[in-house]
Amino acid sequence: MLMQNSGFDSYQSVDLDAQAASANPHQLVIxxxxxxxDEVVRVKGHIESKRLEAKGKGISKCxxxxxxxxxxxxxxxxxxLAANLHDLYEFCISELFKASSHNKIEHLVTVENVMTNVREGWEGFGQHA
Structure with missing residues (x-):
């Protein structure tokens, strides 16, 4: 089973590298x-399963x-616009810290909501650019 996951992870990594190599800056942000x-979803699972080391690594990635x-x-x-994005990113970092410190998924939901809205804005911007 571990080998199958390892192969799939390698495939995903190569695919992601290929996408990043051909992406424009707008696509890279998305x-x-x-x-x-994706990592926030994994961190939720780590908190629910009390995998604290994995949770910490995931929070760090985020x-x-x-x-x-x-x-x-x-x-x-x-x-x-840039100032507002800066404030949103700082807010999300603060929420991630709270989620990690208190093992509270609610803070992760807040990050998901904010960053989903930011992503939608970037998508809309890309359609008009």
């Missing part, structure tokens, strides 16, 4: 948000994605 949302998204913002050129 891919990062999708990765964040925070790193948000930090990466935030660091890519150009606040000067992006103006109010």
């Amino acid at each position: 891919m990062l948000i999708d990765g964040l949302l 925070m790193n994605i948000l930090i990466g998204l935030d660091s890519a913002l150009d606040v000067e050129a992006g103006g109010e």
Whole structure:
């Protein structure tokens, strides 16, 4: 069973690498948000199953994605939109910290809701760009 998962994980990794290599910056942001949302789902399962080490690693991955998204913002050129995204990313990082500290899924649901809305905004932006 482990070998099957390992092969599938390798396939997913190669597929993701190929997608990232051909993606434009807009598509990369959506891919990062999708990765964040996928990891939030996994973290929920870790909290429910009391797998604290895995939960911590997952929370760390989520925070790193948000930090990466935030660091890519150009606040000067992006103006109010970039400032608002910065605030949302910071809020989500705070919610992830609370989820980790208190093992509360409610904070993860908040992150899911916020980042799903951000993703929808990015999708809409891509259709108009």
